[in-house]
Amino acid sequence: MKTISILPLAAFAGKCQETCNLDLQECLVDCITQYPDDVRCPGDCARVESDCLFRCQENNYGLFAANKDYMEVNFGRDVAEYSFDFDFAGHDFETACSVGFEGEYYIIGGIKNFQRVSKVSHCGLSQVDFMYQAFYEHRCTNWNGALHICGSAVDAGACWRYVPGQSQTTIARSMYGHSEGGLLVYGDYLLRIAGYTKKTEAYAVGDQFWSDFNADLPFVLSQFATLVVGQSIFIFGGYSGATFETENAILRYDDSMRKWDQVGEMAHKRRNFAVVQEENFVYIAGGEDFNLPFEVFDTETFETSTLESMSQNFYYAQIIPEEFLNCLVRE
DSSP: OOOOOBOOHHHHHHHHHHHHHHHHHHHHHHHHHHOTTOTTHHHHHHHHHHHHHHHHHHTEEEEEOTTSOEEEEETTTTEEEEOSOOBOTTOOOTTOEEEEETTEEEEEOOTTSTTEEEEEETTEEEEEEEOSSOOSSOEEEEETTEEEEEEETTEEEEEEEEETTTEEEEOOOOSSOOTTOEEEEETTEEEEEOSSBSOEEEEETTOSSOEEOSOOOSSOEESOEEEEETTEEEEEEEEETTTSSEEEEEEEEETTTTEEEEEEEOSSOOSSOEEEEETTEEEEEOOSSSSEEEEEEETTTOOEEEEEEEESSOTTOEEEEHHHHOOSOOO
């Protein structure tokens, strides 16, 4: 198992070039071996290298932890480096939420920064707004032209519609609190999923109240990670209200059957962690434990594999695309 090292940013950025150069050399050997007289081999393989570099550089992320640790990660290449370059500017990520909106990325609230809104830019944070209500242990997502924030520990049933720098208004309260549950967009609906309850509730544009989505989870669950892939909703891990233990189960909601089924397992039990999707793969990182390796879940085969790279106690983890961070590119 590989140990994470602390290297300068240039070394991390050079990993893509190093890896893709190996792809180039393998392509040249294979092409010339099979087609020794084909003059197109160098050009074709150069395009292979170019495509590799594009994919590699586009799939860089920042992985953040509540204790202000920061790693630069490329899951597809299984590369991760600790970095000290990111300026948190006093905004702790613990129980905060992160979300993209209109070309910007925001960090909202948190147990130590209840009402602060920070924007991610130039490898750091800057405060850009102040929320009317305290937010921590909440969830946020981008839906219907605004950010929606639900489930703060101070009022778990409340949901807010928020446009940074412009407006903050409440929408209908959900029937259940869904504390530390899920909040996501599914088709035309905004869904609140589980969180110390088995219930899933739906809210559509123009609704005056939340309605039962008729898709109860098999058991009470909180502190999980969730995302939508096509017509499926996946839930990873979390804390079970049935066993009072951290889970490693992977659940999938099937819209045609309108029910949840377990389709797989993570290699490690996790809660308060993060996931990110690249094509049919979901990468899994962080959680409340030391030396947790990253994992990858295939949404087509439902198989899970463990990567070599790992994070150390990255609880309340957040994953932010590098395009918003500007940490890996230097003049």
